[in-house]
Amino acid sequence: MTAPLLAIRDLRTWFHTRQGVVKAVDGVDLDVMPGECLGVVGESGSGKSVTFLSVLGLVKPPGRVEAGRVIFGGRDLAKLPPDELRALRGRDIAITLQDALTALNPALRVEEQIVETILAHDRDLPPGRGRSAAARAKALEMLRLVGIPDAERRMHDYPHQFSGGMRQRVMITIALACRPKLLIADEPTTALDVTVQAQVLALIARMRRALGMSVVLISHNLGVVARYCDRIALMYAGQVVETGPTRAVIAAPYHPYTQGLLRSMPLLSDPDRPIQPIDGQVPDLIDLEPECRFLPRCPRAAEICRQPVPLLPMGDARLAAVDPAADSNEGARISARLAAVDPAADPNEGARISARLAAVDPAADPNEGARISARLARCVRAAA
Amino acid sequence: MTAGMAQTGPLVAVRGLRKHYDLRRGLRRFTEDARAHTVHALDGVSFDIARGETLGVIGESGCGKSTLGRTVLRLLEPTAGTVSFDGADLAGLDAAAMKALRRRMQIVFQDPYASLNPRRTVEQIVGLGLAIHARPSPTRLRELVAEMLGRVGLSPAHMQRYPHQFSGGQRQRIGIARALIVEPDFVVCDEPVSALDVSIQAQILALLEELKRAFDLTYLFISHDLAVVGHISDRIAVMYLGQIVELGPARRLLQTPAHPYTQALLEAVPRVDAEAQDHRPLGGDVPSPLKPPPGCRFHTRCPHATAQCRSIAPEHRTVAPGHHVACHLYEGGPA
Numbered sequence: 084m085t086a087p088l089l090a091i092r093d094l095r096t097w098f099h100t101r102q103g104v105v106k107a108v109d110g111v112d113l114d115v116m117p118g119e120c121l122g123v124v125g126e127s128g129s130g131k132s133v134t135f136l137s138v139l140g141l142v143k144p145p146g147r148v149e150a151g152r153v154i155f156g157g158r159d160l161a162k163l164p165p166d167e168l169r170a171l172r173g174r175d176i177a178i179t180l181q182d183a184l185t186a187l188n189p190a191l192r193v194e195e196q197i198v199e200t201i202l203a204h205d206r207d208l209p210p211g212r213g214r215s216a217a218a219r220a221k222a223l224e225m226l227r228l229v230g231i232p233d234a235e236r237r238m239h240d241y242p243h244q245f246s247g248g249m250r251q252r253v254m255i256t257i258a259l260a261c262r263p264k265l266l267i268a269d270e271p272t273t274a275l276d277v278t279v280q281a282q283v284l285a286l287i288a289r290m291r292r293a294l295g296m297s298v299v300l301i302s303h304n305l306g307v308v309a310r311y312c313d314r315i316a317l318m319y320a321g322q323v324v325e326t327g328p329t330r331a332v333i334a335a336p337y338h339p340y341t342q343g344l345l346r347s348m349p350l351l352s353d354p355d356r357p358i359q360p361i362d363g364q365v366p367d368l369i370d371l372e373p374e375c376r377f378l379p380r381c382p383r384a385a386e387i388c389r390q391p392v393p394l395l396p397m398g399d400a401r402l403a404a405v406d407p408a409a410d411s412n413e414g415a416r417i418s419a420r421l422a423a424v425d426p427a428a429d430p431n432e433g434a435r436i437s438a439r440l441a442a443v444d445p446a447a448d449p450n451e452g453a454r455i456s457a458r459l460a461r462c463v464r465a466a467a
Numbered sequence: 468m469t470a471g472m473a474q475t476g477p478l479v480a481v482r483g484l485r486k487h488y489d490l491r492r493g494l495r496r497f498t499e500d501a502r503a504h505t506v507h508a509l510d511g512v513s514f515d516i517a518r519g520e521t522l523g524v525i526g527e528s529g530c531g532k533s534t535l536g537r538t539v540l541r542l543l544e545p546t547a548g549t550v551s552f553d554g555a556d557l558a559g560l561d562a563a564a565m566k567a568l569r570r571r572m573q574i575v576f577q578d579p580y581a582s583l584n585p586r587r588t589v590e591q592i593v594g595l596g597l598a599i600h601a602r603p604s605p606t607r608l609r610e611l612v613a614e615m616l617g618r619v620g621l622s623p624a625h626m627q628r629y630p631h632q633f634s635g636g637q638r639q640r641i642g643i644a645r646a647l648i649v650e651p652d653f654v655v656c657d658e659p660v661s662a663l664d665v666s667i668q669a670q671i672l673a674l675l676e677e678l679k680r681a682f683d684l685t686y687l688f689i690s691h692d693l694a695v696v697g698h699i700s701d702r703i704a705v706m707y708l709g710q711i712v713e714l715g716p717a718r719r720l721l722q723t724p725a726h727p728y729t730q731a732l733l734e735a736v737p738r739v740d741a742e743a744q745d746h747r748p749l750g751g752d753v754p755s756p757l758k759p760p761p762g763c764r765f766h767t768r769c770p771h772a773t774a775q776c777r778s779i780a781p782e783h784r785t786v787a788p789g790h791h792v793a794c795h796l797y798e799g800g801p802a
Contacts, residue, residue, distance in 0.1 A: 126664035246752045276527035276691065281735035281748035303664065306694075306737035333739050347669030349698030350740045351733070354717060358698065360669035364634055 087114035087154075088265060088297050089138070089176075094151030096130075096137045099144075103369040107133045107146070109321040112394060115265065120291060120298040122308030122329065125318035128365055131301050134318070135267045139178060140168050155265075174204035177258035181270035183250035187242040193253050194238040197222035197260055204261040225256045228293075229286055248279035255286065262294050269301045284311055305344065309333055317341050320366055320376040323394060325403040337403035339381045375404070476554060477515035478653055478685050479539065484512040484548035486531070486538050490757075506756050508534040510709035512548070516653075521679070521686040523700030523717065525693055525732070529753055531709040532689045533577075536655040539687060540572055541565070552653070570600040573646035577658035579638035583630040589616070589641055590626040596649045615648045618681075619674060636667035640674065647678060655687045660695060672699060693736050697721050702789070705729045708756055708764040714783075715790030725792040727769045763795065771796060 096108040108130040115121050125131045137148050138160065153160040155176065160168060172178075180186040188196055201208070201218040208214050208221075226234035229252045242250055251271055258266055268287060272280035288311055291298050302308050308315055309329055316326040317340065325338040336342045343361040350356055363380040375381070375388040394402040486509040491499050508531045516522045526532045537543045539550050541557045550557045552568060560568065573596075576582035583592055594612045597603065603611060613623035619640040630638055639659060646654055656675065660668040676699065679686060690696045696703055696717075703720045705713040705728065713726040724730045731749040751768045754760055763781050766772040775795050784797045 126666060248752060276753070277693070278527065278731060278735045278749040279752065281737075282750070284737070285748050304737065305665070305739050309739040310737040344665055345739065347666050348739065349669075349672070349694040351694045351697055351721060351736060351738055352740045354694075354697035354721060356698075358669045358672060360673050361666040362670075364636065364667065365664075 085117060088117045088156070089113075089115040089299075090152075090154040091134070091138065092152040092154070094134060094137055094153065095149040096133050096142055096146055097149050098146045100369075105368045106321050106371060107368060108137060109371075111151070111318075111321075111323055113316055113323060113326070115297050115299055116314075117264075118291075118295055118297055119314060120288075120300060120312045122312030122315045123299060123301045123318060124303065124305055124308050124315060126303055126365060128320070128368065129318040130321040131318050132269050135178070135269065135299060135301065139172055139176060139267070140165070141172075141178075170204070173200055173258075173263070174261045175263055176265045176267065177261070177263040178267040178269060179251070179254045179258045179271055181273055183247070183254045183274075184242060186254060187250065189242055192239050192241055193226075193245075194219065194222055196253075197225065197238075197257050200257050200260045222256075222260065225260050226253075229256050229259075229290070230282075231256075246279075247275050248283055251275065251283050252286065255283075255290070259290055259294065263296060265297045265299070266291070267299045267301070270303070271300070272307065273303070280307070287311070305333075305348065317344075320371075321368060322376060322404065323402075324377065326394075327402065338377075339383050340377045341403075343380075343382075478518045478520075478553055479516040479687070480549075480551040481515070481539060482513050482549045482551075484535070484538060484550065485509055485546040486534050486543060487546045504757070507709050507759050508756060509538060509545075510759070512706075512709075512711055514704060514711065514714060516685055516687060518652075519683060519685055520702065521688055521700045523696035523703040524687065524689045524706060525691065525696045525703060526706035527691060527753055529708075529756055530706040531756070532691075532706050533657055535706070536574065536657045536687060536689050540574055540655055542574070566600075570596075570649045571651050572653045572655070573649065573651040574655040574657060575639075575642050575646050575659045578662055579635050579642055580630075580662075582642055583638060585630055588627050588629060589621075589633075592630070592641060593644045593648055596645060600649050611648065612644075615644045618678070619644045619647075620670075634667075635663055636670055639663065639671050643671075643674065643678070647682060647684075650682065651684070653685045653687070655689070657689045658691070659688075661690060661692060668695070675699065693721075693732060694738075705732070708753065708759050710764060710793065711783075712765065712794070713790075713792045715786070715792075719787065719790055725786045725790070725797065726765075726794050727771055727796070728765050731768075763793075 098105040488506040766776040
């Protein structure tokens with residue numbers, strides 16, 4: 084198995100406010116593999132942005148990284164001296180921020196902002212007098228690559244002279260100027276219209292292939308992540324609750340939050356499907372009990388949920404933060420195989436089984452597992 | 468519910484509605500050309516809304532959908548065109564008659580943070596409309612506010628709180644309570660869920676649907692989110708640069724979109740319920756409403772544009788009963 088490009092282990096980033104300690108990120112484990120696109124999905128306050136700001140050492144007081152390791156290319160970034168971390172940012176790991184208008188410097192021409200990054204980080208520039216001209220040539224090349232029309236003229240414009248979609252392209256240009264190994268795109272299309280969103284996401288996908296880099300796509304929009312990401316991680320109240328291959332997670336989610344999120348979304352393919360909201364709201368992140376954070380909103384909450392919940396392997400490279408005491412592997416294996424073998428099979432069936440096993444539902448019918456096994460056998464025969 | 472409900476005909480009828488904003492200020496009105504400084508926010512919009520119907524309006528930023536909602540309610544004065552409500556032309560009404568009608572047409576705003584007065588309690592915010600239109604006794608007013616808050620899923624015990632003490636979803640419930648307490652027939656929902664997280668968005672959508680059934684409401688539902696509009700609407704109008712380019716029954720329009728713009732919009736929406744399909748995103752940006760392109764306004768981005776599209780504005784054509792499209796490709800029946 085290849086080593087991950089970025090490995091986050093038990094990351095905790097807390098904000099020390101007058102009201103108390105806000106545990107914005109509280110024990111996050113995540114891997115980003117070389118060349119993959121990882122989607123990080125969560126609602127506001129779930130900790131998805133803070134997690135990756137912590138990776139880059141960009142959390143400002145009152146926020147503080149309390150614990151955890153961030154391994155990138157064999158080095159623990161949390162232990163790196165500030166100047167080495169600074170050299171690494173922009174060169175090896177780059178980030179684009181949600182609001183391009185505030186992220187870009189309004190008083191500098193776009194060209195200056197790209198050239199600045201190239202001069203700071205690019206090791207391939209010739210020394211001496213040609214250095215600045217070479218950086219400018221690279222900036223122009225990158226602007227053309229991200230599809231800014233009439234780039235030669237537009238590079239002398241200021242950020243406010245660009246439309247929202249074009250500004251986002253400028254930010255992507257700056258981020259990719261030094262051809263990083265990892266791009267963190269934080270809500271790159273949230274402020275954009277849907278046709279422009281499609282352009283920007285297609286651009287990120289194209290640049291990922293062209294540069295062979297890994298991408299972390301942070302979004303509140305499950306649809307965006309479903310279309311563009313190989314793997315998905317769902318965050319809730321500062322913790323990862325489920326990760327896995329995008330298709331598998333969406334076809335048969337294990338975690339009640341993921342299930343609730345999917346049921347609460349209106350679907351274009353079935354507009355008349357009734358939507359089922361998740362009751363209640365995200366908990367206050369101050370003074371949390373050491374229990375499952377979804378407990379107050381969970382339709383399947385049980386006594387066992389009052390204990391801390393680790394991420395459990397669910398087979399098929401999937402993890403979900405469900406009941407640690409349950410022997411859920413059987414149900415997980417079955418649903419994973421069912422989803423893999425028979426795409427036409429009702430994916431909820433497997434999910435229902437594993438979910439009920441996971442919750443140690445006393446009312447679970449033992450024959451249900453047997454029925455699924457039989458169905459699986461039929462699918463396997465049909466496939467063969 | 469009211470006498471008006473007994474009548475037949477559409478509840479709202481909009482004909483040739485235009486709203487232009489002159490950006491020239493002061494002396495510039497005399498020195499500069501009006502054509503170069505007029506924003507064509509709405510440019511000839513016509514439709515009916517039947518009683519009990521939800522008409523969804525979809526479009527990207529700057530297409531004029533919010534201006535449409537406000538002009539229909541006469542919160543903005545139209546530049547041209549008419550809006551009839553329950554048979555009465557709003558432009559012809561005097562102040563007293565207009566005030567009486569205002570009780571029957573309400574609005575829920577997009578931003579639950581900006582649309583509630585931060586210095587008023589929830590009781591004052593929700594009760595104000597009723598105090599103006601029905602003038603109940605203070606005790607009765609408080610009872611009615613408490614009842615309405617309960618109806619939208621808020622605790623009447625929170626009546627004395629201020630907006631900042633509530634979450635985004637709860638604030639939107641306050642906005643809905645404020646609109647519905649005067650027992651309107653017609654509610655314009657202007658992006659009521661776009662500022663909310665997915666799980667909270669579903670709560671508010673479910674609430675709007677439930678209240679519609681309970682109070683026999685008619686909605687004009689404005690949103691940029693196709694899935695949301697598709698879910699809640701009976702019919703959908705697609706807007707582009709101040710005009711309706713397509714109008715039809717929701718399911719039909721989503722399944723067999725006729726206008727190239729509607730098709731592009733549907734393709735651009737990332738979905739969880741479909742395999743990743745290779746598609747070519749629509750190029751370019753929406754042109755400036757200061758200088759809408761001649762002919763069909765979509766021709767600058769349309770993959771099928773012809774010479775005709777660049778010079779002649781298309782009329783609305785019928786694709787199927789109740790399904791209209793403004794596109795030259797449908798000249799002489801469906802292409």
